[in-house]
Amino acid sequence: MSQLNPTTLLHKKILIADDETDLLEMLCSVFFRAGYTDVLTASSGEETLKLWREEHPDLIILDVMMPRTDGFTVLKEIRRTSRVPVLMLTARGEAEDRFTGFENGADDYLIKPFLPKELLFRVQALLKRAYPEPERKVYLAASMVDLEKAEVWKDGECTGLTAKELQLFEKLYENAGRIVTTGTLCSAICGEFWQGYESTLSTHIRHLREKIEENPSKPVSLITVKGLGYRLFTEEDGK
Template identity: 75%
Template structure:
């Protein structure tokens, strides 16, 4: 599963660097990052990643809108990674097709294990 491509989307550059580092240390070699919803959609359309890790609160196009756009053409796994932990936000994520929802702050190992579990279910 470590050969699968992952797109990580967040407007916090330090968090993106940390995500990239966590996945690379775990042996993942195809990690792409985007710092906005607009950039994420462009990368998604061009590269068709195997999974997306998606923040909700971003300037311009928010994560829920990105998720809706992805779901128009794809069933790839999407994990929402966000500070928005209210029940209604979680429900909205799942109703729009998210496969998982993890609230910040999070444990990097937990994120890694969730991603591995999702990829195993989706691609085995």
């Protein structure tokens, strides 16, 4: 797990708030084992707000049902002045509760019981999004993509990416190693009303392959998953 986390992210300060001290103990253990070095805990809403004001954590994991001041109230208070990433970790799994959480400004919502790995992946994704690396370079089998400059370096030559190609690549990179459906990719570059855009997507994918692959007709980094979508393999993922 730790190798997936850039070192800078592992030094981020994480505040975990839950009224179950046993759970807090377990979560601390999970985060320390994953390589995180700065983990704070709070067992009430008031304590959470106090630590947030004093310690300025980089990410907050917040339970909903805490005595006196509940998680939603704490979140509302935080959101009055701060955009710190907040992940709600709660036993309240109904759709209405999730909607309430997102309406109040939660960045993610995980329902108990959960697998520690899932929590770590979500925290990592939130941190990546909130604190992007200054230099974002993606190494592929035959090329390197500089996301900041929207450039592809292949065989010593530099090619520019169009805005759509960059959006497409970023979406694939966010989910590197995982299948991304045609609809998700279309909506990433066209917005909500993407229907009928599938053929244009194929054209963008073809152009992208011409820029990143050694042999675009036999792709090894940007793979088609028949009927479903596409999958990007970076050098980090391996195969």
